[in-house]
Amino acid sequence: MANERPSGKRIDLPTGTETVGHEWDGIEELDTPMPRWWLWTLYLTIIWGVVYIVLYPAWPLIERGTEGVLGWSSRGQLAQEMRVADQSRQTVREALSQIPIERLPDNSPLMAQAVAGGRAAFLVNCVQCHGSGAAGSPGYPNLNDDDWLWGGDLRAIEYTITHGIRQQAHDKTRMSAMPPYEGVFEPAQLNELVSHVLSLSGKAPPTAAGAQIYADNCVVCHGPAGGGDRAQGAPALNDAIWLYGSAREDVARQILDPRMGMMPKWERRLDPVTIKMLAAYVHSLGGGEDFVEVAKDPEIQVDEQP
Numbered sequence: 001m002a003n004e005r006p007s008g009k010r011i012d013l014p015t016g017t018e019t020v021g022h023e024w025d026g027i028e029e030l031d032t033p034m035p036r037w038w039l040w041t042l043y044l045t046i047i048w049g050v051v052y053i054v055l056y057p058a059w060p061l062i063e064r065g066t067e068g069v070l071g072w073s074s075r076g077q078l079a080q081e082m083r084v085a086d087q088s089r090q091t092v093r094e095a096l097s098q099i100p101i102e103r104l105p106d107n108s109p110l111m112a113q114a115v116a117g118g119r120a121a122f123l124v125n126c127v128q129c130h131g132s133g134a135a136g137s138p139g140y141p142n143l144n145d146d147d148w149l150w151g152g153d154l155r156a157i158e159y160t161i162t163h164g165i166r167q168q169a170h171d172k173t174r175m176s177a178m179p180p181y182e183g184v185f186e187p188a189q190l191n192e193l194v195s196h197v198l199s200l201s202g203k204a205p206p207t208a209a210g211a212q213i214y215a216d217n218c219v220v221c222h223g224p225a226g227g228g229d230r231a232q233g234a235p236a237l238n239d240a241i242w243l244y245g246s247a248r249e250d251v252a253r254q255i256l257d258p259r260m261g262m263m264p265k266w267e268r269r270l271d272p273v274t275i276k277m278l279a280a281y282v283h284s285l286g287g288g289e290d291f292v293e294v295a296k297d298p299e300i301q302v303d304e305q306p
Helices: 036-055 072-100 101-106 107-124 154-163 187-199 206-219 246-256 272-284
Strands: 002-005 011-013 017-024 027-030
Touching: 011 027, 027 072, 027 154, 072 107, 072 272, 101 154, 101 272, 154 272, 187 206, 187 246
Parallel strands: none
Antiparallel strands: 002 011, 011 017, 017 027
């Protein structure tokens, strides 16, 4: 129900509110004013928008946007945060460059920083061979276990990363070689030797003939009980870790035509601090060994290579 004013606007009698003139099926829209709090909120947002446009980058132009009187930009803020992060990293790197790697575990915060940095470097440089979880694959060592050819303390790992394995024309590289025995053994002798090698880790019963062949040809490098020799890089044969497989055919192939992998030397690709962080990360994976200081007798010449 509505009355019409002289101005032509209709008035809703129950509410006393003018209508806007819209009608649909007898239903008319009332010209109800907005709540005052809503209007003040609208005015404040307009004022806030004007202030923002003046203070901060807002309007895009042909080649660039307005900069705002404060001179702030998201790119500038990112650059500042990057500078702060770089300074923090530089502080850590300087500390790592000063501390001997075997003393790194004595500084737990610095060791944690080194492990974190080493993990990042590992994901960039090492996963192609050792896998993202460092579990390796046939021919590529698993770095999570405690089986080490040349030692698993921090200094030994750092040395291996720095100088690599079997790098030609590099006198500091880790070097070992197993002679091929193709044509040396009769099939029966090879079978006996394989059985003895497997018996060292409990995978086959020992045989007297195999033990004799092993003693004549293998004990000088791998030891009487198959414990290996880190000085020569000879692997242990008395554990459950096999780089190329533990099946009889895998062992026989390794005896007849040994496979020997290579690892690049990283001293020219990575800086010493990054190598130190990589060594800390590999050491932290579960098989890292404690560094043992060897007392030196002044009358005895000791090879410094770990």
